[in-house]
Amino acid sequence: QQQVRQSPQSLTVWEGETAILNCSYEDSTFDYFPWYHQFPGESPALLIAIRPVSNKKEDGRFTIFFNKREKKFSLHIADSQPGDSATYFCAASPVVGQLTFGRGTRLQVYA
Amino acid sequence: ETAVFQTPNYHVTQVGNEVSFNCKQTLGHDTMYWYKQDSKKLLKIMFSYNNKQLIVNETVPRRFSPQSSDKAHLNLRIKSVEPEDSAVYLCASSHWDNQDTQYFGPGTRLLVL
Numbered sequence: 001q002q003q004v005r006q007s008p009q010s011l012t013v014w015e016g017e018t019a020i021l022n023c024s025y026e027d028s029t030f031d032y033f034p035w036y037h038q039f040p041g042e043s044p045a046l047l048i049a050i051r052p053v054s055n056k057k058e059d060g061r062f063t064i065f066f067n068k069r070e071k072k073f074s075l076h077i078a079d080s081q082p083g084d085s086a087t088y089f090c091a092a093s094p095v096v097g098q099l100t101f102g103r104g105t106r107l108q109v110y111a
Numbered sequence: 112e113t114a115v116f117q118t119p120n121y122h123v124t125q126v127g128n129e130v131s132f133n134c135k136q137t138l139g140h141d142t143m144y145w146y147k148q149d150s151k152k153l154l155k156i157m158f159s160y161n162n163k164q165l166i167v168n169e170t171v172p173r174r175f176s177p178q179s180s181d182k183a184h185l186n187l188r189i190k191s192v193e194p195e196d197s198a199v200y201l202c203a204s205s206h207w208d209n210q211d212t213q214y215f216g217p218g219t220r221l222l223v224l
Contacts, residue, residue: 049211089154093211099210101155
């Protein structure tokens, strides 16, 4: 049973557009929602994260939108750059507990 | 700056052989993990381990076993490899009370012929 669902599986945008990656979860005990990114040939690294006390978290061009009622959260990448091309994983964890990752979204940004 | 180290980078072996992968972290964390990442980039937790407790993912075949000498080291042994074990094995670490922020090693790519 997949506890964290992620879509789309792959996404292509042009440079300058906003890329939107979506995730949903089922477990109400989840309390922390990070996004990791993984560049080709590298290992995953934490990008940005949010806790349910907020419904929005910004870090430069990266913004997480969180909807607790619908159990959904999304990553928006504004002004996408070719260097943003990577696989993005959403994840969720309870207050104390291990991360559950989504299946990943492969983002390709064309110049 | 790399703080989670894995060896080897690559390993090619034949079905039935035993392999062992090493992981060391220098971050002072007390919790370490092994993940399996398949060719489709699907990232699956295999084990998490800290000073006090080994947490085993029940979907992991018994031929996989973690081995830890101290909180900075967590090795992974596969007793008799199968073709479906071909994947990248990622080690990660965190603090127990901050498991949501994990630092990953570079991975070990295993190819089973």
